[in-house]
Amino acid sequence: MDINSILAAAGPAIAWTFDKEFDIYEYVEHTKPNGANGKQLQATRLNEPCRVSIDKRPSSLKGEGNLDTSSLILFCGPGVDVPIGSKLMVHNGTHQEKFQSTEKPMKYPSHQEIRVNKHEWV
8 A cells, every 4th residue: 555545545534624615716718799709707616625724834034033924725625626826715604705826736645735815806
């Protein structure tokens, strides 16, 4: 048994911690009524289980003792494709928060971690 098999077996235990769901929105090309090409924001995946966590690390830069280096990380299943720059709507019941992915996801056999920023998109 290799390490990836062991990590993949941990997937259900990690997924159990996902307490929210998220939708992925991307700009998709479409044809406008006047025949011109354009892009519109469209949901590409809906209701994917997730968890949002804060990664708070102390600053290691000299003279930056109280610098806030925290960032937000969205955890989700390994099979979800989240392109860089896509808009994410995280919801838990009636509460919704908007984010934007900022980096290429870090993929593991059991889950993936996506750095996100809060973002107000329409």
